[in-house]
Amino acid sequence: MADQNELMELAKRRGFFFGSNGAYGGTAGFYTFGPEGASLKHNVEAAWRDQFTIRLGNDEIEAPTIMPEAVFEASGHLDGFDDMLVECAECGASHRADHLIEEALEEIEDAEALGIERVGELIEEHDLACPACGASLAGEPVEDFNLMFETSIGPGSGDPGYMRPETAQGIFVEFPRLKEYARGQLPFGVTQIGPAYRNEISPRRGIIRVREFTQAELEQFIDPEEDEPPLEEVEDVEVTLYPVTEQDADDGEYLETTIGEAVETAVIGSPWVAYYLGIAQQWYERVGVDMDRFRFRQHLSGERAHYADDCWDAESEIGGNWIEIAGFAYRGCYDLTKHAEYSGDRFTVFKRYDEPVTVETATVDPDMSALGPKFGGAAAEVAEALQERAKTDPEAFESDEVTLEIDGESYTVETEVANFAVEEQTESGEHITPHVVEPSFGVGRTVYTLLEHGYTEDELDDETRTYLSLAPEVAPTNVAVFPLVSNDDELLEVATDIAGSLRSAGISVSYDDSGSIGRRYRRQDEVGTPFCVTVDHEGLEGDAEPTVTLRERDSARQIRLPVAAVSEQLETLLAGERTFEELSEQYGDVETDLTTA
Amino acid sequence: MADQNELMELAKRRGFFFGSNGAYGGTAGFYTFGPEGASLKHNVEAAWRDQFTIRLGNDEIEAPTIMPEAVFEASGHLDGFDDMLVECAECGASHRADHLIEEALEEIEDAEALGIERVGELIEEHDLACPACGASLAGEPVEDFNLMFETSIGPGSGDPGYMRPETAQGIFVEFPRLKEYARGQLPFGVTQIGPAYRNEISPRRGIIRVREFTQAELEQFIDPEEDEPPLEEVEDVEVTLYPVTEQDADDGEYLETTIGEAVETAVIGSPWVAYYLGIAQQWYERVGVDMDRFRFRQHLSGERAHYADDCWDAESEIGGNWIEIAGFAYRGCYDLTKHAEYSGDRFTVFKRYDEPVTVETATVDPDMSALGPKFGGAAAEVAEALQERAKTDPEAFESDEVTLEIDGESYTVETEVANFAVEEQTESGEHITPHVVEPSFGVGRTVYTLLEHGYTEDELDDETRTYLSLAPEVAPTNVAVFPLVSNDDELLEVATDIAGSLRSAGISVSYDDSGSIGRRYRRQDEVGTPFCVTVDHEGLEGDAEPTVTLRERDSARQIRLPVAAVSEQLETLLAGERTFEELSEQYGDVETDLTTA
Numbered sequence A, B: 001m002a003d004q005n006e007l008m009e010l011a012k013r014r015g016f017f018f019g020s021n022g023a024y025g026g027t028a029g030f031y032t033f034g035p036e037g038a039s040l041k042h043n044v045e046a047a048w049r050d051q052f053t054i055r056l057g058n059d060e061i062e063a064p065t066i067m068p069e070a071v072f073e074a075s076g077h078l079d080g081f082d083d084m085l086v087e088c089a090e091c092g093a094s095h096r097a098d099h100l101i102e103e104a105l106e107e108i109e110d111a112e113a114l115g116i117e118r119v120g121e122l123i124e125e126h127d128l129a130c131p132a133c134g135a136s137l138a139g140e141p142v143e144d145f146n147l148m149f150e151t152s153i154g155p156g157s158g159d160p161g162y163m164r165p166e167t168a169q170g171i172f173v174e175f176p177r178l179k180e181y182a183r184g185q186l187p188f189g190v191t192q193i194g195p196a197y198r199n200e201i202s203p204r205r206g207i208i209r210v211r212e213f214t215q216a217e218l219e220q221f222i223d224p225e226e227d228e229p230p231l232e233e234v235e236d237v238e239v240t241l242y243p244v245t246e247q248d249a250d251d252g253e254y255l256e257t258t259i260g261e262a263v264e265t266a267v268i269g270s271p272w273v274a275y276y277l278g279i280a281q282q283w284y285e286r287v288g289v290d291m292d293r294f295r296f297r298q299h300l301s302g303e304r305a306h307y308a309d310d311c312w313d314a315e316s317e318i319g320g321n322w323i324e325i326a327g328f329a330y331r332g333c334y335d336l337t338k339h340a341e342y343s344g345d346r347f348t349v350f351k352r353y354d355e356p357v358t359v360e361t362a363t364v365d366p367d368m369s370a371l372g373p374k375f376g377g378a379a380a381e382v383a384e385a386l387q388e389r390a391k392t393d394p395e396a397f398e399s400d401e402v403t404l405e406i407d408g409e410s411y412t413v414e415t416e417v418a419n420f421a422v423e424e425q426t427e428s429g430e431h432i433t434p435h436v437v438e439p440s441f442g443v444g445r446t447v448y449t450l451l452e453h454g455y456t457e458d459e460l461d462d463e464t465r466t467y468l469s470l471a472p473e474v475a476p477t478n479v480a481v482f483p484l485v486s487n488d489d490e491l492l493e494v495a496t497d498i499a500g501s502l503r504s505a506g507i508s509v510s511y512d513d514s515g516s517i518g519r520r521y522r523r524q525d526e527v528g529t530p531f532c533v534t535v536d537h538e539g540l541e542g543d544a545e546p547t548v549t550l551r552e553r554d555s556a557r558q559i560r561l562p563v564a565a566v567s568e569q570l571e572t573l574l575a576g577e578r579t580f581e582e583l584s585e586q587y588g589d590v591e592t593d594l595t596t597a
Helices: A004-013 A035-055 A069-075 A097-104 A116-125 A168-172 A175-181 A244-248 A259-264 A271-287 A334-343 A368-392 A394-398 A443-454 A489-504 A517-526 A563-574 A580-587 B004-013 B035-055 B069-075 B097-104 B116-125 B168-172 B175-181 B244-248 B259-264 B271-287 B334-343 B368-392 B394-398 B443-454 B489-504 B517-526 B563-574 B580-587
Strands: A017-019 A031-033 A066-068 A082-087 A094-096 A142-146 A150-153 A159-163 A188-197 A212-222 A238-242 A255-258 A294-298 A311-318 A321-332 A349-363 A401-406 A409-414 A421-432 A435-442 A455-460 A463-468 A479-483 A509-511 A531-535 A547-552 A558-562 B017-019 B031-033 B066-068 B082-087 B094-096 B142-146 B150-153 B159-163 B188-197 B212-222 B238-242 B255-258 B294-298 B311-318 B321-332 B349-363 B401-406 B409-414 B421-432 B435-442 B455-460 B463-468 B479-483 B509-511 B531-535 B547-552 B558-562
Touching: A004 A017, A004 A443, A004 A455, A031 A035, A035 A188, A035 A212, A035 A271, A035 A443, A066 A069, A066 A150, A069 A159, A069 A168, A069 A334, A082 A097, A082 A116, A094 A097, A097 A116, A116 A142, A159 A188, A168 A175, A168 A188, A168 A212, A168 A334, A168 A435, A175 A188, A212 A271, A212 A443, A238 A259, A238 A271, A244 A294, A255 A259, A259 A271, A271 A294, A271 A311, A271 A321, A271 A435, A271 A443, A294 A321, A311 A443, A321 A334, A321 A443, A334 A435, A349 A368, A368 A394, A368 A401, A368 A409, A435 A443, A443 A455, A463 A517, A479 A489, A479 A517, A489 A509, A489 A531, A489 A563, A517 A531, A531 A563, A547 A563, A558 A563, A558 A580, A563 A580, B004 B017, B004 B443, B004 B455, B031 B035, B035 B188, B035 B212, B035 B271, B035 B443, B066 B069, B066 B150, B069 B159, B069 B168, B069 B334, B082 B097, B082 B116, B094 B097, B097 B116, B116 B142, B168 B175, B168 B188, B168 B212, B168 B334, B168 B435, B175 B188, B212 B271, B212 B443, B238 B259, B238 B271, B244 B294, B255 B259, B259 B271, B271 B294, B271 B311, B271 B321, B271 B435, B271 B443, B294 B321, B311 B443, B321 B334, B321 B443, B334 B435, B349 B368, B368 B394, B368 B401, B368 B409, B435 B443, B443 B455, B463 B517, B479 B489, B479 B517, B489 B509, B489 B531, B489 B563, B517 B531, B531 B563, B547 B563, B558 B563, B558 B580, B563 B580
Parallel strands: A238 A294, A479 A509, A479 A531, B238 B294, B479 B509, B479 B531
Antiparallel strands: A017 A031, A066 A159, A082 A094, A082 A142, A150 A159, A150 B150, A188 A212, A212 A435, A238 A255, A294 A311, A311 A321, A321 A435, A349 A421, A401 A409, A455 A463, A531 A547, A547 A558, B017 B031, B066 B159, B082 B094, B082 B142, B150 B159, B188 B212, B212 B435, B238 B255, B294 B311, B311 B321, B321 B435, B349 B421, B401 B409, B455 B463, B531 B547, B547 B558
């Protein structure tokens, strides 16, 4: 396991990521991805796009990051996207009130669930102090703080706008148009990768809890009555589950099972959620998460949004803690219904029946010239009550008289006067509101997990070596190419040629001719470059076929192979079609001595 | 040339882009890229990354979109990033005051340059009316409106933050760290692709003037005294230039020349700017801009930021107007100097001299016990003046006395008392502030240009056909695969197999089996898919080698080729290694009749 400080130091020194605006003292909660980190992040996003957009046949969109207030009135973020804030009167520092409770009182695990009032009382009862200055926080007001970044759209006072707290809303709000691109056919899925924002009260834990981050979200729209996921594709995928029952039990344990088994035994309630857990499990493995430090944890009932039927998080272990790196929620029809309600637009699809259906509708058309004289001022109410009765109890109109109760009074109407009728209508289908299943991934947290899980130290030539064991698909650089020394034109020429031909084959290459060869290897080890090719004198001596060495990062083993074979062999290695072990058997290992190289 | 309304309608209907939040009445200045548009935009970004990051050997970073106020105090955006705002007292509509003048008074082309006061006077003098309601705007105050979206970072009143108005600042502000990743060696370049924001007073012209957009920027850091661009790589590139002299001339014409010629004749002042114009010319051609509707226009002196030595825009012709799609500026040391000044951090690189240099520094160490009694209260000032004199005029200390002038009074000091000395110091180099050359691209405007330039109507089978002639590299989909009919299992199987093998070869594929084949072709034509493969009965008849048809978008011509050759031939077509013409010669054209197909 990586020491967190060493990992952060490596991340900064080698250009993975660092706190933004350092020249101006830094801005808490904002990180910049340096060259290596931006490349790693880009590759993770490309791998996500490949799996969740292309392979699953979904559509990707790109919506703005600023959205108008109406969207968040509907989504509930304006009212409910809050954290509990307490400010120190002495030093002015802001704190998450629920976190203070959880840190001070071991028996309380989820202080947010206690409510704002009780949290205020607990601070007072235990006389909790400000972690910044030590002053007492007793009696300080605990308030809801909305976590959206607010801004103003347009000149003057403008219209209120917010930085989106999730990319999902950019998809939901355009559903009326997106369903047209899907030609009105369920199921269909829409993805988006992009920035999301959360104005954290006290950002912390480095890149884990930040104010601006990248989400990769998929909104799967389904007909809840008919659409089933292709569960057979993932039924044998093995997963580590941590269901509610085990979290609640004193001796709770992980459940090692398969997706198929978990659905059959109803450990996972929704087959759609189960399907995406299976897809995600394979994807995380593909990009290089250590699956021994990975689990799916079910949300406790208190954690779950009220509209979510079943909810699981993908969690990775980081420095001894588990952090959420993705969420999988069955959101039902909540989002689309809310936007339909607030916008007045149609957030439905038309579902055609197998056969047209004949629907009977009971109506009345009361003769007001009869009701008026009889009921006076109550005539209109009586007419309305007749309409209602026709809908709910059409049989009542088979009698000669219908008796209505209005505000405790009885009114009796002759059926003839009501002009009761039953109309038949043929309907070819109905407008239904799709349900939504949402796999939502944190890209930055995935990147951090890959660094943490890939961070390794070993002993090499009596020295401690640090390397990042990143999967070739996501490593910032695929291959580094070195001439052994920089003052030999022949070596430089061969090395430049190899770099060029690798690049033409679509392989990302780093060329480096400065410093000792040992130092260059270490530099590539630290940024996770899986393979290094070195052009040395030995390989170009005599009349034999020219050769170079190929070094594998994790084992630091080297083989010697013909220059002509480098490009093809690296392509097969990077595609996972051959292993370095196989190449080593074919070409034989080379003895190396890094310290003298 | 595309009719703008038809193009916007196509963009919306086929999922390229549309105004955001339509269900809530829309939000002016915000657009959402639908599935086809997001894919096209993504491909344009990938092509930009390939050219400006990878091929040029630069580093890409990803910085946050929210930045703290201090950054924009330094960059000048807080004070100077304004437009002129006038609000109608009658209806409350906001307008760009300078635009009102330009629209009303033909003789004025750049009202912004007149200044806010004069613009107010002109509105009054000509009694200009509100375009929204017709009320008079005379006497309404004209004000500077800052175009940055403001927000607040952190709880409570928080710290002011802004959505970045350009991605560049995220690079400049991290220069002290980025130079370390470049190991302190100039020249080096850093790129970034991402959202930028501009709170336009009145967004208009569809996707051209929007409030949130994507920039792709390269900041090239150079040593102005030593670093030269590799101009030989682009000296023969032909460009259409529109220099200031021609813009000012009555019969001004475009200058058709080469990059090399333009540098030699000093039409383009900075070789670095010229180099990037050459690179950009080739890149625009590669992604499919119509180079007959493209030019580089030099900034007039009024347009240029005060720090920019020479500035050129890449412009494309859209609906009869020229729009800026990229800017190329020599920014000098302005940005880094400003950030150094405001942050106190070091925005320099250490430049080693070829040979260490010995520097003589003259100093004095005045004997205050002598100066005090002699000059009384003025002694400290005299000592200071001695220090200054030693620096500017060390020879003066060769005499016995030095006479100083302070505030009109003369003071004579004996040289002995001054303790004058010359110290020698060996310096191995100096800290220099790099200059910045900035190619800055608007991604959305490039996408819009590609749609506009690619939009074509022709007559096919007596019907008007619309197609988008997009370059294969950026087209949302590379190849569409169709079974001729959907009720034949054999056709479906072969079509699915072909789609699968194309996808394995990294080709993006759209599979469609619904509707008439003619309609499916038109659908792909409208989204710019360069090639369609159709599996028909004819190709699978008898014992002959199975064949399919391959249709080229622009010509609507078809050839018939063996199933076994499809993947390989499409790869060569998409890579530009063969033309459809060559394939047609090899395989022969097929007679088709779309209307009956």
